[in-house]
Amino acid sequence: MIRLRDVTVAVPVPGHPAKTLLAGITADLDERRVAVIGANGSGKSTLLRLLNGLIVPTEGTVVVDGLDVAQNGRAVRAQVGFVFTDPLAQLVMATPLDDVALSLRASIRPRQERMRRARALLAERGLDGVAEQSVYALSGGERQLVALTAVLAVNPSIVVADEPTTLLDLRNRNRFLRELAALDQQVVFSTHDLEFAATADRILVIDGGRISFDGRPGPAVAHYRAAMG
Numbered sequence: 001m002i003r004l005r006d007v008t009v010a011v012p013v014p015g016h017p018a019k020t021l022l023a024g025i026t027a028d029l030d031e032r033r034v035a036v037i038g039a040n041g042s043g044k045s046t047l048l049r050l051l052n053g054l055i056v057p058t059e060g061t062v063v064v065d066g067l068d069v070a071q072n073g074r075a076v077r078a079q080v081g082f083v084f085t086d087p088l089a090q091l092v093m094a095t096p097l098d099d100v101a102l103s104l105r106a107s108i109r110p111r112q113e114r115m116r117r118a119r120a121l122l123a124e125r126g127l128d129g130v131a132e133q134s135v136y137a138l139s140g141g142e143r144q145l146v147a148l149t150a151v152l153a154v155n156p157s158i159v160v161a162d163e164p165t166t167l168l169d170l171r172n173r174n175r176f177l178r179e180l181a182a183l184d185q186q187v188v189f190s191t192h193d194l195e196f197a198a199t200a201d202r203i204l205v206i207d208g209g210r211i212s213f214d215g216r217p218g219p220a221v222a223h224y225r226a227a228m229g
């Protein structure tokens, strides 16, 4: 359950009035799959980062599973997994195995058991063959699946994904979409891939930091296409 109420995000600009990145954002997001679309710089990433407290609102409130993100950043981040466009932004360990094991550190203390579990989670995504390779030796598609595996290892209730397929070729994009579709978690994602967006139950169209359309995929994509000319 995600509740955004009259959310504004503004950042200080030295010598100038504050720059408003988002304004007047109000939405209850309860659907299983919610897509966010909009032009470059429209505010998609800012909106998604609000959902796990990476950014806190300047005005208004963001409440996730009953927790106000401004007061409960750490608890919210335990509930909301975040997948970045570039998986290298979040893969901090040298190998997939170590990276997924790092995610499991709080929940499984004994090292051997933790490594076994990490290996099993990677195998579930067909990544057992690359578990001990350098993350730099993986394909972009494999890296993004490792990042997703690491995020899911802590059992989040919500997965937020910011343009997760932008760097992937079609085969890897399709593979990633299949993995995402199979998740029990609520997924909120941004994308420029309108076919991917149309798989959502609901689409928010962002334009200049505001929601310009909020509704079913068909009319939302039509609205966006018309607005982009």
Ligand SMILES: Nc1ncnc2c1ncn2[C@@H]1O[C@H](COP(=O)(O)OP(=O)(O)O)[C@@H](O)[C@H]1O
Residues within 6 Å of the ligand: 011, 019, 021, 038, 039, 040, 041, 042, 043, 044, 045, 046, 047
């Ligand atoms: N920390 C920041 N300081 C100043 N401007 C920012 C900051 N973060 C984002 N912006 C600006 O806010 C706007 C929205 O950014 P963003 O949410 O990343 O858009 P999108 O993800 O839709 O491309 C852009 O114009 C961007 O340059």
Ligand SMILES: [Mg+2]
Residues within 6 Å of the ligand: 044, 045, 046, 162
């Ligand atoms: Mg962005």
